[in-house]
Amino acid sequence: MTPDFPAMSGSLHQAPHSVGPLGPLGHRPQPAAPAPKPFWRRTGTVVTSAALIAALFGGVTGGVVGAMNAPDPTVGTAGASVALQTSNQSTVDVSAIAAKVLPSVVQVNVATAQGQGIGSGVVLSADGRILTNNHVVSGAQQVSVTLDDGRTVDAKVLGTDPTSDLAVVQAQGVSGLTPAAFADSDGVKIGDQVVAIGSPEGLQGTVTSGIVSALDRKVTVPGETRRSTPVNYQAIQTDASINPGNSGGPLINAAGQVVGINSAIYSPASDSGSAGSVGIGFAIPANQAKQIADQLT
Structure with a gap:
């Protein structure tokens, strides 16, 4: 499966990223603390070819077992039909959102x-x-x-x-792609229905759904090297399932607009190889992401 970023000293950590003695971003794992603490983990992944094959097989198997055991799944794929019930009895059609956003x-x-x-x-x-x-x-x-x-x-x-x-x-050499539509992330509210799309564990086109569970959650992740400036942002928190491989993918609102860029997950495990979604994920707000993107191009 797509590996995890190894834990660094402190309570904030990067997500699963590599297999073997080198951790995510090439750092060697730090000695385990006497009492492991919860970690923030980035959700990018790096694996060897052999590990990737095993990861994909395990990911597919786990997904099938989960679907069979869950009578009312909240995880879908491009062709799935899932509706979320809101407090006012209206529904959000995840299938329609997926169909609109997957090309982007x-x-x-x-x-x-x-x-x-x-x-x-x-x-x-x-x-x-x-x-x-x-x-x-x-x-x-x-x-x-x-x-x-x-x-x-x-x-x-x-x-x-x-x-x-x-x-x-x-x-390189492409044209006619479908650009994603970005929403004003300042208008996001706690309880809003959202959908995450990406390639968790290398499974491209995976769609998961949930709600915005908190706003302005301060996320601090150590830099790529000991001398690097830590990454800090006020994140949109969601319970939509986000796993290694989701990094960089969109968090979408009910109108099919990007409200955030999925970037990190909370994990109670200090072992980078066991990190996975526990229902607490974080996205960089769309307004900040779009502003930075414009500056980078």
Whole structure:
């Protein structure tokens, strides 16, 4: 499966990212603290080819078992039909949201010194400008993107902003892509229905649903190196399932508009290999993400 970022000292941590002695972003795991504390984890991933195959198999199996055991699942795929009941008895059609937004979401594939990485991205322009997280492409020696129609094309990094954990890449030789629509994230309210789309564990086009569970949640993640400035932002918190591989993908409102860029998860486990969704994920607000993206291009 897509691996996790190893834990660093302190209570805030990066998400699953690599298999073996090197942790996410190439850092070696730090000695375990006497009493493990909860961690924030980034949700990008880096794995070796063999690990990726095992991860994909395990991810699919787990998904099937979960679906079979859950009488009222809240996780769907592009072809699934899921409706969320709101307090005023109206429904949010997740299938319609997925159909509208999936063409604007890509899988970001990277090759680093540690192995193969997977993240997600949001289409900004018809000619292939794509917004993702900085930690998805950090250290990448090669980058490509897999489009919603199944094509994989080369890409290059246009710009990065490590302090906000955002980056923009350019897909090569493409046209006619569907740019995502961005909402005013200042209008997001606690309890709003939202949908997350991305490639958790390398499973492209995965759609999960939930609500906005908190706003202005301060998230601080250690920098990529000991000398790097930590990443800080006031996040949108959601219980929509977010896992390694979702990084850079969109958090969508009921109108099919991007309200945030999924970036981190909370994990009570200090073991990077066991990190996964516990129903507490974090997204960089769309207003901040769009402003930084415009500056990077």
